Amino acid sequence: MPAVPAKSISTGVIALLIVGGLLSTFYQIQPEEMGVVLRFGRYVRTTEPGLRAKLPLIETVIKVPVQRQLKHEFGFRTVEAGVRSQFSARQFADEAVMLTGDLNVAVVEWIVQYRVSDPIQYLFKVRNLDDTFRAMNEAVMREVVGDRTVTEVLTVGRQDIETSVQQQLQVLAGQYEMGITVEQVVLQDVNPPDPVKPSWDEVNQAQQQRDRLIDEARAEYNAIIPRACG
Incomplete structure (x- = not known):
């Protein structure tokens, strides 16, 4: 087997380094995203959609979906979305069981829909933002449900509950500088507990x-x- 010239090896290594450098320099931001560029872990700038460049090795990019509607589900989870969506609620009952103002129990399943309005706050102001936001949702929903009778919760008061929770969540998100806009709270299903549902x-x-x-x-x-x- 003939020996490979050292010059050829050097040329190949240089070519690989150049290709690697180019691949780590350029990146694509999708239309629904914004790029947050970090240099040695510190924020330096944000970038708009399109083909962008960064310093290789010393800069990294986090892509944030600012135009996409995000959501959290409470009391259930969507197993398979589609024309006939499938849901699972058995493992998440603790999120949904709530005490009403007249000391009755209601099972409340809901969705909160939101968008990222400030990528910098969203990434860096609150540690474990998803967990914090979920805990905030549960606390606000329990407070709002606890101010109403079981009849209001199960029947005529649903829209009022949705509006009240959405407004309170937005105030708290602003106070904690979460960088999100709470667009909608939807009560997916509200029922009495299974043992008393027939009555x-x-x-x-x-x-x-x-x-x-x-x-x-x-x-x-x-x-x-x-x-x-x-």
């Missing part, structure tokens, strides 16, 4: 039937009395 359904059906009978009686009254008086 609650019976009461709810009875109330609906009562309301229907009242409406029918009023309609009949409005139809008969004017003719009798006329």
